Amino acid sequence: MSEEKDAFYLVKKGDVVGIYKSLSDIQVHLASSVGSLEIYKGCSLSKKAEEHLALHGIKEAAYSISAADVSEGLFGRIVACPYQQPSHSGGKASDINLPSKVLRGADQLDNNLNVVGPSLFSSNSDRRQIFNAAQSDLSTCLSCIIEFDGAAKGNPGPAGAGAVLRAEDGSKVCRLREGVGSSTNNVAEYRALILGLKHATKRGYKHIRVQGDSLLVCNQMKGSWKTKNANMAFLCNEAKELTSKFLSFQINHVLREYNSEADVQANLAVNLRAGQVEEDCQC
Structure with a gap:
């Protein structure tokens, strides 16, 4: 799928924040991931942000960084990509928010945007359905x-x-x-x-x-x-x-x-x- 040239996708899992350049890169990780994820889309990374990520990042994704190292204003404005729990999973979806430090970096993320993540899943069937749901939901960003x-x-x-x-x-x-x-x-x-x-x-x-x-x-x-x-x-x-x-x-x-x-x-x-x-x- 063709995507906006300078867009990036921020994925937070636990205390690690990954920055990806394409939806397909995220989907590969979603297919094998266990646990809840928070996904956002940004317009472009500044040179200053890339330099900061290069210093603190881990060798995974385009960049990855500990949530503790996310500084105010680092990502500019980011928009939440809804990520919905499949209805058959039996778990109750709950609102998840990035830490206040990250929210400040999001340049006052709109209050009406919620991010919801799935409960833990273990079977291959669950993973496939999570992957399909995520693929559909991420398309709303485009x-x-x-x-x-x-x-x-x-x-x-x-x-x-x-x-x-x-x-x-x-x-x-x-x-x-x-x-x-x-x-x-x-x-x-x-x-x-x-x-x-x-x-x-x-x-x-x-x-x-x-x-x-x-x-x-x-x-x-x-x-x-x-x-x-x-x-x-x-x-x-x-x-x-x-x-x-x-x-x-x-x-x-x-x-x-x-x-x-x-x-x-x-x-x-x-x-x-x-x-x-x-x-x-x-x-």
């Missing part, structure tokens, strides 16, 4: 929701494109704005969708759900409406080419009142010069 909207003052007139990227739990990851120049509302809508898809590709997301209040864009992307206008056909094809980069993609029409945050970004973008992009992102 999933996002894109909300898009376009605005044009005059139709045609000064136009802007706006998009909001959200994690699976609904928390905002990024707000995006792009100036479209003098154009129609439909063009701005497509530009907003393309803006969101490009940014999702850049951040390494692989499972995408899109929503917007443009019936034209949603239905043309689904293939239920024809693209008779040459400009619309060009933009539709560009958007479809971007969707081929994801492992899964779906697009749905929503009412305008459920697309208000993307609408705010689109109206702000009207004041930007053509092609100018602004981003407000978590990391």
Whole structure:
């Protein structure tokens, strides 16, 4: 599975923290691991963090380090990857948190994100089911929701494109704005969708759900409406080419009142010069 270039995955087991570069590396360890794990995803490791890990790490994973050596701010912002206990195991899942020292290093990890780990398991069947559950749950770290909207003052007139990227739990990851120049509302809508898809590709997301209040864009992307206008056909094809980069993609029409945050970004973008992009992102 292709992943975000600079992403890293933090796995805490007992008093050891391992830092991995890919989900596949984690899954190899999950297949044979016994006991509970805590898994987080980070955007990138700073040079200072890598130097610290090289000094304190143990020869395993890309880096590994004693939890006692984790300093404040070491990992920047990290996001919890839910890791669920299989229903047949008979044990009760419980909330597990990294020590306060690590939480501070996580740059105020969102309070609504919980990490749950499985109870001890011993049979090969249990291990396989834990592996499969972990593989599924870790994919949520590569999933996002894109909300898009376009605005044009005059139709045609000064136009802007706006998009909001959200994690699976609904928390905002990024707000995006792009100036479209003098154009129609439909063009701005497509530009907003393309803006969101490009940014999702850049951040390494692989499972995408899109929503917007443009019936034209949603239905043309689904293939239920024809693209008779040459400009619309060009933009539709560009958007479809971007969707081929994801492992899964779906697009749905929503009412305008459920697309208000993307609408705010689109109206702000009207004041930007053509092609100018602004981003407000978590990391």
